[in-house]
Amino acid sequence: DAGVTQSPTHLIKTRGQQVTLRCSPKSGHDTVSWYQQALGQGPQFIFQYYEEEERQRGNFPDRFSGHQFPNYSSELNVNALLLGDSALYLCASRPPGGRDTGELFFGEGSRLTVL
Amino acid sequence: ELKVEQNPLFLSMQEGKNYTIYCNYSTTSDRLYWYRQDPGKSLESLFVLLSNGAVKQEGRLMASLDTKARLSTLHITAAVHDLSATYFCAVGSYNTDKLIFGTGTRLQVFP
Numbered sequence: 001d002a003g004v005t006q007s008p009t010h011l012i013k014t015r016g017q018q019v020t021l022r023c024s025p026k027s028g029h030d031t032v033s034w035y036q037q038a039l040g041q042g043p044q045f046i047f048q049y050y051e052e053e054e055r056q057r058g059n060f061p062d063r064f065s066g067h068q069f070p071n072y073s074s075e076l077n078v079n080a081l082l083l084g085d086s087a088l089y090l091c092a093s094r095p096p097g098g099r100d101t102g103e104l105f106f107g108e109g110s111r112l113t114v115l
Numbered sequence: 116e117l118k119v120e121q122n123p124l125f126l127s128m129q130e131g132k133n134y135t136i137y138c139n140y141s142t143t144s145d146r147l148y149w150y151r152q153d154p155g156k157s158l159e160s161l162f163v164l165l166s167n168g169a170v171k172q173e174g175r176l177m178a179s180l181d182t183k184a185r186l187s188t189l190h191i192t193a194a195v196h197d198l199s200a201t202y203f204c205a206v207g208s209y210n211t212d213k214l215i216f217g218t219g220t221r222l223q224v225f226p
Contacts, residue, residue, distance in 0.1 A: 031212060033212045033213075035214075041218065041219075042119075042203050042205070042216030042217055042218055042219055043158070043203075043205075043214075043216050044216070045212075045213040045214060045215075048211075048212045048213065056211055056212065056213055058213065090157060090158065092212070094212060099209055099210075101163070101165075102146050102148070102163035102165055102207070103160075103163070104148070104160070104212065104214070105160070106150075106157045106158040106159075106160075107157060108156065108157045109157050111155075
């Protein structure tokens, strides 16, 4: 059973460009969240998707947007990249009923470097 | 705004010794997570604590939660080198998937 899978694993962009990161949740999971982890810091919540809608959002500008597809997979898009967007982007998924158990599974992440 | 503080930030300890990592949070919450992260890797779930007084143990690690004191501890017993990693606590609640993470404790275990 595959866990949460993310792609690409590493990528390099320049300032002003746009990037799309992808996430496939663990089998049977229907809720996806995205986190940004800058070097040496704890992850910060970007947003959560459920039933193809953004349900909750952290303190991130509108340059950060996302999407969830009918198969529960998700994309994170970042426009007009800044140097400060360089980070590890983590996707987490939760199964139906996962709120009762608190289960949240993280993928390996996509490391974005902005030059 | 909810804040989560961990201490110590860095911990260098000898194999075989015991130590405790502390996680304090500023507002009421009903669940507390502990994660481990190896360099360049993702977050590995260690414990999810869902109620006041909850205690969970796995191998040399034991976590506890005191919701009244807004404090969780991660106790390390007889440390071994393989435990070297960064440990994060995170606070959440039933109604949201948004976790607020602490700054992490970087643990190094030496012979």
